[in-house]
Amino acid sequence: MARYLILRLLDMVPTLFLVLTLVFVAMRILPGDPALAVLGQNADGGQLEAFRERMGLNDPLWLQYVRFLWDAVRLDFGRSLMTDVPIRTLIANNLPHTVYLTITSVALGMTVGIPLGIYAATQRNKWPDNALRLYSLIGYSVPDFYLAAILLVVFSLQLGWFPINGAGVGFWGGLHHILLPAITLAFLKSAFMGRLTRTSLLEVMGRDYVRTARAKGAREGRVIFRHSLRNALLPLSTGLGLSILATLSGSVAVELVFNRPGIGRLLITAIQERDYPVIQAGVMMFAFFVILVNLFMDLVYIIVDPRIRVKS
Amino acid sequence: MITRRTLLGTAVAASAAGLFAPRLRAAIPDTLRFASAAGGPRRLDPNQTTQGSDNWAVVQVFEYLARPPDGNFGITPNDFEPWLAESWTTSDDAKTWVFTLRRGVQFHRGYGEMTAADVVRTFVRARDEGVNTANYSNLAEIIESGPYEVTIRLHNPDPMFLSSTVTARHVMVISKKAEEDLGEAFLTEAVGTGPYELERFDTERGIFLRRHVDYWGEPAIISNIECLYIADTTARTLALMSGDVDMAEGVRQPGWVPQIQNQKPDLLFDMTVPGSFNTLFFNMEKDPLQNILVRKAIMHGINKQEIVDALQPMSRMVYTLNPPNYPTGFALEDLPEDLRYEYDPDEAKKMLADAGFANGLTIQVNTSQREDYSTQHLIIQEQLRQIGVNIDLTIMDHSAYHATNRQNLNTLNINSSSLPPVPLYVFNDYAVSTANMTADGKGGANYSHYGVAMPGVDNLLAEMLQSTTFDDYVAKGREVELQIQRDLPMGGLPTLSYLVVRNPRIDLGYEVQGGYAYWRFCKAKIVA
Numbered sequence: 076m077a078r079y080l081i082l083r084l085l086d087m088v089p090t091l092f093l094v095l096t097l098v099f100v101a102m103r104i105l106p107g108d109p110a111l112a113v114l115g116q117n118a119d120g121g122q123l124e125a126f127r128e129r130m131g132l133n134d135p136l137w138l139q140y141v142r143f144l145w146d147a148v149r150l151d152f153g154r155s156l157m158t159d160v161p162i163r164t165l166i167a168n169n170l171p172h173t174v175y176l177t178i179t180s181v182a183l184g185m186t187v188g189i190p191l192g193i194y195a196a197t198q199r200n201k202w203p204d205n206a207l208r209l210y211s212l213i214g215y216s217v218p219d220f221y222l223a224a225i226l227l228v229v230f231s232l233q234l235g236w237f238p239i240n241g242a243g244v245g246f247w248g249g250l251h252h253i254l255l256p257a258i259t260l261a262f263l264k265s266a267f268m269g270r271l272t273r274t275s276l277l278e279v280m281g282r283d284y285v286r287t288a289r290a291k292g293a294r295e296g297r298v299i300f301r302h303s304l305r306n307a308l309l310p311l312s313t314g315l316g317l318s319i320l321a322t323l324s325g326s327v328a329v330e331l332v333f334n335r336p337g338i339g340r341l342l343i344t345a346i347q348e349r350d351y352p353v354i355q356a357g358v359m360m361f362a363f364f365v366i367l368v369n370l371f372m373d374l375v376y377i378i379v380d381p382r383i384r385v386k387s
Numbered sequence: 388m389i390t391r392r393t394l395l396g397t398a399v400a401a402s403a404a405g406l407f408a409p410r411l412r413a414a415i416p417d418t419l420r421f422a423s424a425a426g427g428p429r430r431l432d433p434n435q436t437t438q439g440s441d442n443w444a445v446v447q448v449f450e451y452l453a454r455p456p457d458g459n460f461g462i463t464p465n466d467f468e469p470w471l472a473e474s475w476t477t478s479d480d481a482k483t484w485v486f487t488l489r490r491g492v493q494f495h496r497g498y499g500e501m502t503a504a505d506v507v508r509t510f511v512r513a514r515d516e517g518v519n520t521a522n523y524s525n526l527a528e529i530i531e532s533g534p535y536e537v538t539i540r541l542h543n544p545d546p547m548f549l550s551s552t553v554t555a556r557h558v559m560v561i562s563k564k565a566e567e568d569l570g571e572a573f574l575t576e577a578v579g580t581g582p583y584e585l586e587r588f589d590t591e592r593g594i595f596l597r598r599h600v601d602y603w604g605e606p607a608i609i610s611n612i613e614c615l616y617i618a619d620t621t622a623r624t625l626a627l628m629s630g631d632v633d634m635a636e637g638v639r640q641p642g643w644v645p646q647i648q649n650q651k652p653d654l655l656f657d658m659t660v661p662g663s664f665n666t667l668f669f670n671m672e673k674d675p676l677q678n679i680l681v682r683k684a685i686m687h688g689i690n691k692q693e694i695v696d697a698l699q700p701m702s703r704m705v706y707t708l709n710p711p712n713y714p715t716g717f718a719l720e721d722l723p724e725d726l727r728y729e730y731d732p733d734e735a736k737k738m739l740a741d742a743g744f745a746n747g748l749t750i751q752v753n754t755s756q757r758e759d760y761s762t763q764h765l766i767i768q769e770q771l772r773q774i775g776v777n778i779d780l781t782i783m784d785h786s787a788y789h790a791t792n793r794q795n796l797n798t799l800n801i802n803s804s805s806l807p808p809v810p811l812y813v814f815n816d817y818a819v820s821t822a823n824m825t826a827d828g829k830g831g832a833n834y835s836h837y838g839v840a841m842p843g844v845d846n847l848l849a850e851m852l853q854s855t856t857f858d859d860y861v862a863k864g865r866e867v868e869l870q871i872q873r874d875l876p877m878g879g880l881p882t883l884s885y886l887v888v889r890n891p892r893i894d895l896g897y898e899v900q901g902g903y904a905y906w907r908f909c910k911a912k913i914v915a
Contacts, residue, residue, distance in 0.1 A: 106787035106794075108828060113437045116789045116802060119521050119822060119831045157437070158429045159574055160590055168591050224621050232629050239631045240622050241592065334622040336591040344426030344618065349786050 083373065087366050094362040095147055098355050099140055107349040109156050130156055143355065152356035157348050162356045165341060170360065172242055173337040175249070176329070177322045179257040184264025184318060189311070191265065192272025197299065199277065207269050214266020219325045223259045223332040230255060240334035256333045260325050264318045271314040275307035282306075308379045316372035323364055418611040419893060419908055422626055422635040426618045428594050431585065432577040433559040434509075434517040439805075440636075442556060442905040444594040444614040448495070449559030449579035452486050452506065453549050457897040457907060460550070462714060462808050464857055467549045471501065471560055471580065481544035481855040488535040493601040495584035498562040503531040505563045510539065512566075513557040522555060522812075546857045551809045556903075582607040582909035592616070607909040608896075627654070633893045637886030640758035641697045647888060655889040657899040657906075661703055661710040661882035663803045665763060666817060668834035668877045671841060673798045676750075680742035682875045685799070686728035687735035688774040694766050695881045705879035707868050708817070712901075713808040715864035717872075726872040735774040747775025752799045754780055755788035759883055760801055767799075792834055795826040800834055805885065805904050810864035811852070818871060820845050835876035844870050891915065 110126040111118065127133045131142070146153060152162035195207035231237045243252030279285065280303050288302045327339030334340075338360055345353035423440035430436050433445045452472035455461030469475075472486040492501040507529050514523040528540040545551055552558065565578035575588040582604070583596040593615040598607045617623040620638055627635040628651055637643065637656070647654060669676045669685070676682060695702040706727065709716035719727060739745065754764035761782055768778040778799070783791070792800045806812045816822060820838030822831030837843045847867045854860035871877070885904035889895070896910025 106783070106790045108786070108790040108793065111789050111793060112786050114518055115437065116792070116804065116832060118519075119816075120825070120829045122518070122521060124829055158427070158590060159571075165590065227621070227625050232625055235629070239626045239629050240617060331619045332622055334617045334619060334626075340426065340618075347426075347784065347786060 079377075080374075083370050087363075087370070090366055091359070091362060092144075095144065095355070095359060096140075098358040099143055102349075102351050102354055103136060105349075109349040109351060112348045112350075113157060147355075147359065152359075153352045155345075155353050156350045157345075157353075162352055165353065166338070166356060166360060169336050169338050169341045172335060173323070173326055173330070173339060176253060176256055176260070176326055176335070176337065177319060179253055180260035180322050181264060181315070181319055183257050183261035184322075185268055185315070187261065188265035188268030189272050191269040193276060193299065193304065195269065195273045196276035196280065197295075204273070207273060211266040211270040214263050217262070218328075219259055219263065220328040220332050222262055223256070223329055226255050226259055227332070242335050252333075252335070256329045256335060259329050259333075260322050263325070264322065267318060267321075268311070268314055272307070272311060275310045276303055279303045279307045309376065312372060312375045312379055315375075316368055319368045320365055323361060323368075415611075415613075417609055417913070418613060419609050419634070419911060419913075420613045420615060420632040421908075422615045422617045422623050422632040424618060424620070424623060424636040424638075425616050427590055427592075427616045428575075428588060428614070430574045431588060431594065432574050433561070433579075434513050434557045435574055436556070437518055439904055440614075440616060441594070442903070444585075444596060444612075445556060445559065446581075446903075446905050446907055447583040447596055447612055447909070448577070448581045448585060449556075449561065450581050451554050451559055452488075453553050455550075455554060455902070457910065458895075458899040459901045460808050460903075461554065462550075462712075464546065464549055467554070471506075477546075477548070479855065481546045481548070482541045484539045484541070484548055485532065486537045486539070488537065489603065490535055492580050492603045494562040494565065494580055495578050495599055496565070498565045498578050501560060501562075501580055502534055503537045506537045506560055507531045508563040508566065509558055509560045510537075512561075513555075517557045519555075519557055523552065523557065526552070543852050544855045546855060546860050547809055547811075550807060551811060554807075582907075583612055586611075605909070608912040609908065612908055627888055627890070630890060633890045635888050637888050638758060639698070639701055639883050639886060640762055644700060644886070653891050655891055656700070657887045657889055657895070658701060658884035659805075659899060659901050659904060660884055661705070661712065661901070662701065662884035662886075662904070663759070663805050664705075664708075664710065664813065664882055665759075665801055665803050665880035666708065666877050667767075667880050668800050668802065668817075669875070670795070670798045670800070670834060671836050671876060672795065675742065675744065675748065676798060677840065678742050679875060680738045681744065681748075682878075683728065684735040684738035684742065684774065685771065685776060686875065686878050687731045687738065688771045688776060689767055689878075689880075690730040690770050691881050692730065693770065694763060697766060698762065698881070698883060701884040701886055702881045703884070705882055707872055708813055708877065708879050709808075709810060709868060710879070710882050713810070714861045715810040715868045717865070717868065722872070723869075726869065728875075728878065732774050739775060744775070747777060749777040749779055750798050751779045752781070753788055753791050753797045754782050754801070755785045756782050757785045757788075759803055760785075760788070763801055763880060790828070793824060793828045793830070795824060797834070801880065802832065802834065803883065807903070810861075810867070811848075814844065814848055814851075814864075814867055817877060818844055818867070819848060837871075837874065837876035841874065841876070843874070843876070 110123040114122055114126060154161050191207055195204040198204050231239045237255045238252050241252055243249045285298060285302050288298050326337055327343060330337040330340040331343060338357055342357035345357060421443055423443055425438055425440035428441055429438045430441055431444060433449050436442060436445055450471050452470060453467040454470045455466055461467045471489055471492060473489045475484060475486045477484050488503060494501060510526060510529040514520060514526045525541050525543055525545060527542045530538045532538040560580060562578040566573050569576055576585060582599055582602045584599045586597045587595040593613060596612040598610050617626055623635050626632045669682045671677050691704060695704055706719050706722055707717045711718045754760050764780060768780050771778055791797055816832050818837050820843055822833040823836055823839045824830040824834050838845055844867045847870055851860060851863035851867060854863055892913055892915040894912050894914045899906055
């Protein structure tokens with residue numbers, strides 16, 4: 076197990092290297108000039124040149140690339156071109172908010188979605204099953220930013236139950252501020268997990284060992300939770316991984332609409348302003364999370380499915 | 388008997404009631420909250436700010452030597468009132484300016500009294516180290532001629548020195564000692580003399596200010612100012628509608644103001660006139676825009692009144708490069724008839740035919756996705772279609788748009804810029820040959836290549852810069868304006884006011900009519 080973990084961690088290195096290279100190249104190909112973004116469109120040529128020189132943007136690309144990689148290895152992403160704040164500080168200020176939002180919304184999505192899926196599977200082709208289908212359809216169809224705006228209008232503007240923006244201060248303030256954004260992101264997750272749970276469970280419930288359990292007189296609850304659900308967990312773990320990744324990407328729009336601090340909002344602002352060091356660090360953070368979530372899911376598979384454990 | 392289940396249930400219900408009960412969104416007492424359309428604050432040092440939104444905090448914390456009336460620009464030298472300087476004199480050649488400083492002005496956070504040394508340092512750093520040193524290149528010497536007196540010598544005469552330099556934000560007076568003490572931290576913790584001082588600079592949330600208790604003038608009425616940053620339009624609008632913020636930057640696109648008025652009729656709209664200049668540049672290095680008949684045809688094909696109507700109530704008519712209420716701007720009736728370029732599609736078609744384009748022509752144009760740019764370009768595209776000019780429009784993100792403009796990749800680009808009534812600024816930025824835009828991105832904002840692709844106004848401008856009186860300066864500036872109108876390397880499009888929506892509970896204490904895209908809150912009071 077330890078050897079497997081070490082090998083998987085080593086696997087991360089080339090992937091991260093590739094991501095770093097891609098983001099570096101993409102930033103330089105995209106039209107846009109950080110000097111213009113900082114100094115404004117009326118800045119004269121001399122001012123723009125002085126800025127580019129000071130920030131090392133006039134250095135040969137290979138030199139910028141080597142410097143960037145060397146800094147990344149030391150986890151030193153430099154300073155923001157726009158604010159001059161160390162990027163480590165920016166990430167430290169924003170990352171906890173994104174992680175908190177991701178965990179809360181995934182937890183909410185699972186808490187609502189899995190029981191709904193179980194209930195729908197046990198009520199196949201009856202109204203609860205049809206209701207879940209409709210719920211899933213809406214969940215898949217409504218974009219995060221649109222749902223966010225609707226929730227804001229209804230629950231914050233009209234009813235005044237939730238704050239309009241920000242992340243709040245303290246535990247209760249944080250909880251109060253995170254509920255609407257988390258519900259926004261959890262809506263799709265619950266629809267997805269509900270549908271996935273239903274499908275997986277129905278598939279397992281048609282197997283011989285479930286029929287045998289029923290024939291032996293096992294109670295329905297035991298059949299579902301002990302014999303069926305445990306065996307349906309593998310696809311559900313895949314779903315969980317996908318859910319976490321979808322939440323990370325969805326957090327970009329949600330953080331903007333709710334004006335919450337977070338890596339997504341930081342990244343979008345940086346892209347608009349062509350703040351290369353922040354973009355590079357932000358994308359790397361996202362890539363790192365994707366790899367980490369995948370690794371986590373692989374470990375979950377090993378725990379959930381003994382066959383994989385034997386093979387590994 | 389209270390069971391464990393009852394206790395738990397009651398606790399959950401109470402928490403939920405507290406959490407979900409309709410919250411009276413009472414504004415924070417004695418605090419004005421302003422939301423600007425940006426991701427987060429960058430800097431507070433007035434000489435280093437590069438983001439317009441940060442100026443909302445800057446203008447509360449720092450002050451000029453002299454200042455125009457609240458809510459407006461100063462147009463003539465007589466429009467300025469003494470502020471950190473009690474008085475000033477100027478030499479006959481308008482090259483030497485002597486400022487006598489007010490005594491007893493205290494800097495924030497215990498940095499002591501303002502003296503001539505602080506003012507000298509302020510002007511020197513604007514000239515030598517700031518983000519806009521070019522605007523201060525006329526400063527030859529800045530001398531501490533007494534503990535409370537500063538003498539400034541210029542390379543060239545400048546009868547508009549108060550508006551061109553003294554009231555530009557880079558020379559808002561800073562504490563020399565604080566700059567030395569704080570080092571790099573001065574960028575975000577800068578120390579000034581204004582009615583508000585910095586309480587907290589939070590890169591994620593905004594800039595928080597509190598009343599400066601040792602302020603030399605009338606103390607600010609409201610105790611705290613929160614300059615918040617809400618980039619997303621929906622979030623900002625909702626924050627305003629709910630009363631979460633008192634003032635918010637508006638959206639300059641058709642229909643936005645009426646829509647907000649419909650939903651909340653009591654909201655107030657503050658607008659600067661003229662606000663942003665919108666200028667249409669003809670890239671004279673691109674076919675067929677070298678041909679003046681084509682340029683004239685395009686100007687005749689644009690119905691400016693239609694643009695003004697579409698962008699009401701923010702838009703105002705412009706006939707030359709500068710708007711009519713600026714010193715060198717022209718009203719329609721003051722212009723010679725052949726330089727008015729009034730909407731006349733038949734005349735436009737005739738000119739195109741004379742230029743060899745009787746069957747029309749197609750021009751590739753890039754525009755920004757930002758609403759003020761894209762709206763105008765889309766309207767112009769539709770209007771020019773009527774005269775046979777097909778605009779093949781590519782909409783791109785704002786940063787990419789300006790970058791491609793600077794790389795000589797655009798043909799009919801619009802530039803929007805908020806400029807004070809100093810003719811030199813707009814001429815220097817857009818019309819002189821030294822600002823010529825070059826494909827390597829190292830040039831300036833003269834996107835037309837005026838003065839390079841064809842003779843320009845460099846000589847007329849040089850004459851204007853030798854003027855020693857305001858009247859002479861303006862007269863020569865108007866000649867420059869007319870010459871640009873004759874050559875037509877660029878044309879003025881309707882201006883677009885900077886727009887702020889205000890909760891009626893806030894009374895600013897004055898009316899916003901013009902000025903930069905930020906204003907002071909020290910006279911504001913909470914009236915409800």
